[in-house]
């Protein structure tokens with residue numbers, strides 16, 4: 267755990283007077299939903315508290331060493347507790363990007379529609395996940411739930427229909443164990459680039475074949491795709507982007523290693539594979555929690571979005587497309603197919619979750635042909651039909667992420683016995 271504030275490298279200020287307070291919120295916590303989550307996570311961790319002063323000041327009534335330690339090690343929205351800086355406040359300083367939430371390896375690959383990692387850490391606390399529990403994200407996407415579970419020592423199982431997503435999740439969570447091996451071959455790879463040997467795809471994939479360790483190979487494969495994506499989306503020169511991003515990726519993985527050592531973290535185990543949510547490869551009643559975000563009806567075309575990388579990986583886009591929820595069909599039929607697929611997905615959630623445990627679904631209503639599609643209402647109704655109790659609905663406003671979406675909902679369900 268962190269000893270003093272000299273360990274903090276940059277970004278956030280610490281005001282000495284703040285450290286006298288029981289709890290201090292991290293400066294960027296400002297939205298109502300964030301304050302709600304901050305309160306819910308304190309309650310879930312057994313803290314008896316009162317909120318004062320415009321919702322930003324907290325007084326703890328049941329202070330004791332163990333509780334302070336738990337708050338310090340687990341919470342997501344607090345900078346300090348009883349004068350001690352939290353683990354999370356240390357973790358978020360390790361950020362190689364300009365985006366507040368893209369600390370450690372979260373930033374690797376510009377995937378659209380990522381979760382806010384801070385929110386996921388809070389939700390893991392709110393649904394009572396503890397070290398050694400198994401949490402599942404069956405729409406694992408870029409691997410946000412995976413990395414946040416790993417940091418808290420919670421075991422993780424995730425699937426995604428996109429092999430590119432699976433690759434992202436693996437690289438973000440597994441590279442930290444291979445820092446030495448990754449660094450060992452970095453210069454050789456960059457030299458080969460300078461000799462113009464891997465300008466052509468065939469050459470680079472040949473180089474990858476020579477890397478025997480799967481995690482190291484995945485790391486260098488994703489490094490290529492980051493540059494490919496930078497080139498396709500922003501017109502950046504491939505070679506320059508590759509070297510710059512590769513260096514940043516290595517730095518981020520080293521940051522992660524430093525965090526583990528400094529905070530003495532015991533990481534959760536990670537298992538991510540290509541799969542279909544409509545038939546999850548897990549036994550009945552086998553997971554302690556689900557935290558996920560399905561495709562928002564027809565809000566975002568995930569296939570089109572990552573087409574350049576999927577083609578580079580050798581996939582036939584049209585074949586892949588058939589398996590993606592929310593992109594099949596046209597017009598009204600598209601929404602019907604979406605609902606049909608999501609019913610199968612939610613039935614699987616019910617099947618794999620242990621009784622009395624929670625499923626969190628982050629979802630919003632998209633606008634299609636000028637009309638709002640009632641995806642949230644559909645989700646609540648169907649989950650209740652399956653035997654889930656609807657426990658909470660936290661409204662999360664998002665600003666300009668993509669035009670069709672204005673707000674999303676954090677829906678919390680409990681599987682009844």
Ligand SMILES: C[S@@+](CC[C@H](N)C(=O)[O-])C[C@H]1O[C@@H](n2cnc3c(N)ncnc32)[C@H](O)[C@@H]1O
Nearest residue numbers: 380381405407408410426427542543561590591
């Ligand atoms: C909203 S995104 C999840 C983003 C994720 N929460 C994150 O932080 O990156 C939804 C994901 O569902 C995946 N998906 C679509 N159809 C699927 C299916 N049939 N089975 C599993 N995953 C699917 C997409 O590839 C996409 O990554």
